[in-house]
Amino acid sequence: MQPFNTIDRRSILIGSSTLLGVAGLSVPSYGREETRLAASYPPLPYADTALAPVISSETVAYHYGKHHKGYYDAVLKAVAGGEFADASLEEIIRKTAQDPSRAALFNPAGQLWNHNFYWASIRPKGGGKPSGAIAAQIDEAFGGYDGFRKEFLGAATKLFGSGWVWLVQGPQNKLAVVPTANADTPIAHGIKPLLTLDVWEHSYYIDWRNRRADYANAWLDRLVNWDFANQNASS
Structure with missing residues (x-):
């Protein structure tokens, strides 16, 4: 787990011309068409x-x-x-x-x-272990879902202050977990995001107070949208 300012881009950099595709969701297109x-x-x-x-x-x-x-x-x-x-x-x-x-x-x-x-990146009745192509990529990158979960939750709880935790994809479908501070975003670095967890306090404080770790755990267990990650990974 590394912030973008120190991460080895040779391992996950995908180039600024690679765009992210999202289909079938009531959200702007992050793919071939840019967002008006x-x-x-x-x-x-x-x-x-x-x-x-x-x-x-x-x-x-x-x-x-x-x-x-x-x-x-x-x-x-x-x-x-x-x-x-x-x-x-x-x-x-x-x-x-x-x-x-x-x-x-x-x-x-x-x-x-x-x-x-x-x-x-979230949906009602989501969460749990992934299926589809993303599951195999997670197994390869993290040694299984438990390894991914440990790294993702570690990033969420260790990030000081406000920011985001991302699952990103590089060449040969290589995955990584990376945090960003404040408004930083993978697309500013030519890196392809698959999903993200918001760890700014406004995303959880009403419901969880200072228990960011509990929020992150519940987010993975009940809300994470693996269909969305699969769409992004295959685009």
């Missing part, structure tokens, strides 16, 4: 009560309705009338990620993309 800003705050693909008891409707109301919406509004305001007014969300992220002078745009743009990906 007007479509970058989509409806959730399930009811706001459907993720309980792991994620309550109150958390959804604040997380999706306030925090997520706030990032969308901030991006629209930041690009209005400027050079990125007609850019896709992914283009904005790629062009601002390494420029500290553009952090005021990169941060909400990265958070907007990450949140869209997060809501698609």
Whole structure:
């Protein structure tokens, strides 16, 4: 487990031209078509009560309705009338990620993309061990589901402050677990994400208070969307 600023990109780098495909979900396309800003705050693909008891409707109301919406509004305001007014969300992220002078745009743009990906990474009555191609890839990379689970939960609990934990895929379908801080995102580094866990406090504090580890465990057991990961892994 390594942060992106120290990870050996030779092992998982997939190139900025490789795009992520998502099919059959009420979320923006992260694949061959980039995300138009007007479509970058989509409806959730399930009811706001459907993720309980792991994620309550109150958390959804604040997380999706306030925090997520706030990032969308901030991006629209930041690009209005400027050079990125007609850019896709992914283009904005790629062009601002390494420029500290553009952090005021990169941060909400990265958070907007990450949140869209997060809501698609979970589903009602999800969780448990994966099936399909992703299961074989997990076995190869982590020695089995238990090895993946240990590494993923370790990343979630050890990440200091706010951020994300990702399952990502590199060449020859090689998988890795990587954390990112704050608004950082794999697509800013040319790395292909398969799913993500949000460990910002606003994602769990109403329901779990300071028990991030319990939230992460319940997320894996009851919510993680392996169908989504399989779609991404095969795209």
